[in-house]
Amino acid sequence: MTHTAADIPGDGAPRDGAGGGGPAGSGRPLAEEYDTALLDLDGVVYAGPxxxxxxxxxxxxxxxxxxxxxxxTNNASRPPQAVADHLTELGVPAEASDVITSAQAAARLVAGKVPAGSAVLLVGGRGLEEALEERGLRPVRSLDDGPAAVVQGYDPSVGWQQLAEASYAVARGLPWVASNTDLTIPTARGTAPGNGTLVAAVRTATGVEPEVAGKPLPPMHQETVIRTRAKRPLVVGDRLDTDIEGAFNGGVDSLLVLTGVTTAAQLLAAPPHQRPTYVAADLRALLVAQPDVTAAGGAYRCGGWTASVGDGGQLRLDGAGSGGDPYDALRALCAAAWTAADGGAGVPDARKVLAELGL
Structure with missing residues (x-):
């Protein structure tokens, strides 16, 4: 079945609150307000093992x-069953059908470009191989095997020989799809090069740009909604530039949890296309209503906190003191900072107020 934009929930910008300036509220728990949570994994559900x-x-x-x-997940290396097994081991029961990867989105893109049953030059691992086979395509490892396209995804096994084969094929004009272009990946030992770094090697060798499937681009969102049949999805993530921007591009609401890479300072400085609908400390936010942010006289209030921007361009916070929820304060600060930035005043200085909050 061919899916068009009309089939995909979310045909406009996500909601926001505070008269258009900050995070939105919800009178019901998010688990009741939305039918499906589209959850990022690393930094949201797990951190490594x-x-x-x-x-x-x-x-x-x-x-x-x-x-x-x-x-x-944007990680194309592991098949869905391997991801589901990891989740189940952690105490989060999951089936392979609950997992959607950028490899699957990439394979769908490739399948739309080549005849059924075509050979496709694979630069990646088992996750991408399974995704191609699911679409009826034949993964090969050499240009000598007559591929009709090139698909590239992260895998620790990718080395010079695979990158060279991809470069030869792309230079000959074969369509080139990348699962994602994340420059880094988190590992148990620290930050390591991601698929975007490997894609850059082929780009440098050929001067060609790939078509990209993964977050934050629409193919990943469309793949997710097609597979889940979500009618009212909520994207849940820890990264502004993939999860939240991807939700924005798909026109659906999002929840940012601060359990991963995004800091409070980065959130306050977020451009419009990377601003979440909701902001919370962690996944407990799915179980409760979300507080409203209200605007009055150039200030923004959430819970017992009131945020504004002073004459010197510094964010100010008044009200609840040490007994209030610091995430209510952060929501009010988002409204004040985003409104100021959108009005041309630039991003306010938040260092002092965030230090006082311990965020």
């Missing part, structure tokens, strides 16, 4: 409330 704090019990409670859980 361990579950993120509060993730396991929060996801189980959201499932009991009727929310479908789907796991969406």
């Amino acid at each position: 361990h579950a993120v704090e509060h993730a396991v019990e929060s996801l189980e409670a959201a499932r009991r409330a009727g929310m479908r859980l789907a796991y969406v």
